[in-house]
Amino acid sequence: MSIIRTENLCKNFGELHVLKGVNLTVEKGEVVVIIGASGGGKSTFLRSLNNLETITAGSIYFEDKLFVRAENGKVLEEMPKKEKKEALLKMGMVFQRFNLFPNMTVKDNVMSAPVHVKKIPKAQAEETAMELLKRVGLADKADEYPSRLSGGQQQRVAIARSLAMSPDIMLFDEPTSALDPELVGEVLNVMKGLAKDGMTMICVTHEMGFAREVADKVVFMGEGKILEEGAPDEIFNHPKTKQAQQFLGSIL
Amino acid sequence: MQKVLLWIPQLLGGARNTIIITIISVGIGIVLSLFLALGKMSKHKLISKPCSAYIFFFRGTPLLMQIYFIYYGLPQINPALTIKSAFNAALLAFTLNTAAYLAEDIRAGVQSIDAGQFEAARTLGMSYWQMMRLVIIPQTIRRVIPPVGNEFIMALKDVSLVSIIGLSDLTKVTRQISSSQATAMVYIPAMIIYLIITAVFTAIFRQVEKKNSAY
Ligand SMILES: Nc1ncnc2c1ncn2[C@@H]1O[C@H](COP(=O)(O)OP(=O)(O)O)[C@@H](O)[C@H]1O
Ligand SMILES: [Mg+2]
Numbered sequence: 001m002s003i004i005r006t007e008n009l010c011k012n013f014g015e016l017h018v019l020k021g022v023n024l025t026v027e028k029g030e031v032v033v034i035i036g037a038s039g040g041g042k043s044t045f046l047r048s049l050n051n052l053e054t055i056t057a058g059s060i061y062f063e064d065k066l067f068v069r070a071e072n073g074k075v076l077e078e079m080p081k082k083e084k085k086e087a088l089l090k091m092g093m094v095f096q097r098f099n100l101f102p103n104m105t106v107k108d109n110v111m112s113a114p115v116h117v118k119k120i121p122k123a124q125a126e127e128t129a130m131e132l133l134k135r136v137g138l139a140d141k142a143d144e145y146p147s148r149l150s151g152g153q154q155q156r157v158a159i160a161r162s163l164a165m166s167p168d169i170m171l172f173d174e175p176t177s178a179l180d181p182e183l184v185g186e187v188l189n190v191m192k193g194l195a196k197d198g199m200t201m202i203c204v205t206h207e208m209g210f211a212r213e214v215a216d217k218v219v220f221m222g223e224g225k226i227l228e229e230g231a232p233d234e235i236f237n238h239p240k241t242k243q244a245q246q247f248l249g250s251i252l
Numbered sequence: 253m254q255k256v257l258l259w260i261p262q263l264l265g266g267a268r269n270t271i272i273i274t275i276i277s278v279g280i281g282i283v284l285s286l287f288l289a290l291g292k293m294s295k296h297k298l299i300s301k302p303c304s305a306y307i308f309f310f311r312g313t314p315l316l317m318q319i320y321f322i323y324y325g326l327p328q329i330n331p332a333l334t335i336k337s338a339f340n341a342a343l344l345a346f347t348l349n350t351a352a353y354l355a356e357d358i359r360a361g362v363q364s365i366d367a368g369q370f371e372a373a374r375t376l377g378m379s380y381w382q383m384m385r386l387v388i389i390p391q392t393i394r395r396v397i398p399p400v401g402n403e404f405i406m407a408l409k410d411v412s413l414v415s416i417i418g419l420s421d422l423t424k425v426t427r428q429i430s431s432s433q434a435t436a437m438v439y440i441p442a443m444i445i446y447l448i449i450t451a452v453f454t455a456i457f458r459q460v461e462k463k464n465s466a467y
């Protein structure tokens with residue numbers, strides 16, 4: 001079963017055509033890494049999947065059910081509201097700039113959505129939050145405010161916060177690119193752990209080591225489309241398109 | 253000197269009215285302003301337009317006229333709208349006026365919050381009100397304490413305008429003493445009382461600000 005499938009996904013911002021027909025299928029348990037030049041629409045693609053952007057045309061299927069279909073900027077078909085909400089809850093998202101809630105402690109960041117959105121009893125949510133914080137190695141920071149944490153620690157909390165909603169798929173938008181180089185490893189390790197535990201993931205990242213180690217598929221985006229996709233070795237060692245060759249040449 | 257001591261109880265009585273009107277109107281005004289601010293930012297025109305118009309009106313016309321109109325004008329439109337006591341009329345005018353100013357402070361506060369906060373809340377499945385209550389408003393409060401403090405101090409002095417509809421606030425009492433005893437010296441203790449009130453409330457707001465900077 002595919003968790004996410006897009007067909008001819010297009011997104012315009014006014015006159016700017018950012019996505020021009022993206023077709024991507026992500027199977028359950030798959031780890032997909034998206035690479036591509038800055039401004040190529042990688043964030044826009046993830047945000048479209050997560051309903052943070054309204055698509056201009058094309059369709060998105062979630063667990064083989066139509067999530068949304070649009071044409072010429074108009075939504076033609078959409079999942080019923082309640083189902084849509086549930087589908088969105090199954091998608092976790094981790095942002096480049098963490099976006100932790102500064103007014104809450106680390107633990108409250110992790111447990112607030114389970115308690116208020118999922119109506120999980122507080123004690124149980126707290127227990128889960130502590131387990132997740134342990135998993136990302138931050139149990140001892142549970143009562144701190146995010147501003148007291150390093151970037152790498154904040155991003156690990158953000159991952160725990162997302163996991164607390166028990167997502168079926170996690171979207172990562174350049175989770176390590178706002179971090180100092182020495183803090184990248186700790187975040188990647190958490191992500192590798194998730195991948196090895198079978199989490200379905202779409203990661204926009206240029207961390208080649210990470211991609212080689214855990215990616216099932218690497219997707220190269222350019223000109224608003226998927227220009228190339230395949231196994232990590234295939235893409236990294238033998239890129240076929242000029243654009244991919246150029247891009248890989250520039251970052252390696 | 254002896255005279256000053258005689259004035260003090262009267263002046264303090266006026267100061268009491270000044271403080272009560274300010275606290276009540278800013279207090280109710282804050283609640284009202286929160287809805288006005290959120291309303292003005294609403295995507296629905298049916299909500300945002302009336303809120304914008306309200307704020308535009310109360311910030312765009314003199315408070316003095318608003319007070320006059322509420323006290324003398326409303327009964328002429330419809331006798332049922334008569335507000336008997338000057339105190340209540342002043343309170344109403346002040347509350348409505350302060351709410352408009354506070355709403356703009358709150359709106360600026362909400363808009364200064366990073367878009368990523370709204371997105372993270374949405375991605376976690378929070379409804380609009382959950383997002384506001386748990387994430388946005390707590391962060392906004394911290395940012396709007398200083399401007400709200402300013403608004404409060406301004407209101408404290410603007411209350412002197414209510415003397416035109418006969419309410420005995422600190423300014424009115426001072427003027428009465430001044431004319432009945434033919435001395436302008438009473439302005440000195442009166443201004444000192446204003447300064448003390450301002451200093452006390454400035455200190456209170458600073459304390460609240462400190463309490464809210466746990467993070
Ligand atoms: N909300 C928006 N309004 C207008 N243009 C946008 C918006 N979001 C992104 N863009 C534009 O879309 C293009 C793709 O951006 P983005 O998806 O962030 O690329 P990437 O993540 O690959 O760097 C850029 O040119 C960017 O300026
Ligand atoms: Mg991006």
